[in-house]
Each structure stands twice: as structure tokens, then as C-alpha cells.
Amino acid sequence: MRYIREILPKIIRYRLHRLSLISPGTPLNLTFSVTNACQSRCRTCSIWKLYRDNPSKRDEELSIDEIEKVFRSLGHIYIFNISGGEPFLRPDLPQIVRLACEHLTPAVVHIPTNALAADLVEQKALEILRIIHDIDPAIQLTLKPSLDHIGERHDDIRGVKGNFDKVIDLFHRLKALQTDFKNLHVELGTIISSWNVNDIEEISGFVAGLGPDSYRNEIAEQRSELFNREDPVTPGPEEYRKAVDIFLRQARSTKMDRLFFQRLNNAFRLVYYDLAVRIMKEERQVIPCYAGVSNAHMSPYGDIWPCCTLGYEMSMGNVRRYDYDFQALWTSLRADETREYIRQGNCHCPMANQAYSNILMNLPSILKAMISLFILP
16 A cells, blocks of 8 residues: 555656656656676677677776765665666675665565576575665565576577576575565566577476466567667567467466465566557557656666667766766756657557556556456456
8 A cells, every 4th residue: 555655646747747747756667787797698688798898898887886876866766676787797786785775765676687696696685685674674576587498498598508407496596585585576587589489388387387476578679778689589479479378378377376466466467468469560659658757777887768678779868977866867858858759659669667667657558457456367
């Protein structure tokens, strides 16, 4: 109930902003790519090439002191997504989470991992859990190892031999931490790409046998952030529809067996799958997009984007040039121009993170989610 009271005024404000009646206010969701360093060599992403080709680029990442200044200026958000690269390669990741919990006061912290450094991930996850427990045990921490196929086929997509075994090992280690930390939510996530779209039933069946708290699936996209604009990573809409139908059946068959938080995630996911397929087929924003209003994305170097799909192509500015004052950047002319570009429907994408926020802003979509949450299939 507390979070409904907090989110509802934001939803109203965002809708009024879209009508040009009020300023956007602070975002609901912040994604922070803490580093572009990554040990994976994924077919779907070329972000790892950045530091391979430019080793000194890592020196340009925001320092912990700079991050604190930005967080202090931002204010309360609901979801804090950490991204990369591989987030756990950032040595001060636990300190970043501490600053987020102190200054952003999120309800949910979400961190994905490729699981290649399983010992490091387990160590830092435990440290993060203890930090959250000391600040506010009600904060939900979601950790998501990535699983794009089974066995060597996962390793082939991810470009590192032995990666699959490490994913499974880390998954079980993280699940074991739930004995002491009830606020830990352990997901598995699959990027649906040209290299696995026809094997989704096999992959999802395997995942169901592992018993994650939830299973997140997103379509591989050509994104500025991932330096893969020319790569054939995205499957066709019909192939994706067949994959989505499998997820829909599984989610509906198990939704009433899960805890409320898990069921709520599933309800939004069901609506998202339908939207994603429609966006791919119709090549337009099938519901209004609130990127740059409800959501913000910060690069490792302080660039603020409306979303990671537009990324470097449509940066709203850099926090260093605004003396780390997020609000000054967020209300700048350049930020407004970026929002207008999106509002005019000049872009469209099925990115899950933004789609969930868009669902919140769209009455028919939120009603579908609520029906899915409370009514049996």
C-alpha cells in the first residue's frame, strides 16, 4: 500500500507532463550501467570490445564520490537497476548499492550477472545483502544470472567455454542465501535472439526444473549502448511470437502457486509479451512511451539517456557538465527536446524495462495486468 501511495502521484504527474501541463518530476526507475567491462564475448552484444580496444576508457568511469553527488541530487526512485558490462566487475559495487539505498531509497534493486566470476558474485552479493539489511530490510534485491541456452549451446552464444556450468553453480549458491535473507529474489534471464529463438520450449522447460523465483525473458535488440546496430541479433516477429506463446502458457499455469511479488512480476510480463510482439509487427509505439520521463539511464561515464536503446545517439546530457546536479540536467532544454522526439513517435522498441513503466501509464494495459494477477486462466 505504501508503494501504491508513492507511485500513483508519479503516474498522474507523468501523464500531465505528456500533455505539456507540468514538468516531468523525478523518474520512477533509474538504470545505472556501472561499467562496460565484461568477460563475456556474446553474439548479441559488442560492449566488451570497448575496453578491449580502448583500455584507458575504464578510467573515465564515474568515481564513487561523483556517483554520490548524482544520487544526492536525484531523490527517491522506486526501482534501481544496475547494468553493465558485467556489474560485479566494478570493485565498489556494494558501495554503489549503499549510496543508492541511502539517497534513492528504492523498493527494488536489480542486478544481472553473466556468472563467470561466481566466487566474486557470491561474495559481493552477500556484502550487498548485509548492507541492505542494515539500511532497510524491506528493500527487495533481485539477482539474475543470464541463461541463454543449455550446456555448450549457452557457451557458444555467450562466447566463453564453461559459462553454463558456472551459471548453474551460481544459481544454487544464490538460492542458498535465501535461508538468511528473505528479501533476496533469484531470477534467471534469457535473451531471445536469432541463435535460440527456435529452442525456447527446451530452454524454458529446463529453467522450470531449476525452480527460480522468476524467469525473465527479453528480446535481443540492436542498441546504441551495445554497439551492435549492424548485427543480426533480433529474431523476426513470427519467430518471437511462437517463443512468447510458450512463456505465456507456462506463466499462466504457475502464477497462482507463487508469492504475490512473483505473481505481480508475471502479470506485467504477460502484458509485456503481447506488447513486444505488436511493436515488432507494427513498427510503432503501440502504447505511449515514457522513456526520459518515468525512466532514466546513466552510463558509466555520466551520460543520462532516456533509454539504452537510443543511448549515445540521444543523450540528454552528462552529469559532469551540470556539476552532478541530476535535476538541472533532467529539466534542461536538451532533455525536453529528447522527450519530444520520443513523444512524437520517432522511435519504437520492445525493451522490457521501459515497457513495464509504459504499462503503468496506460490504463488498458494496467487493467490487463490486474486481471491476469487476480483471475485464474
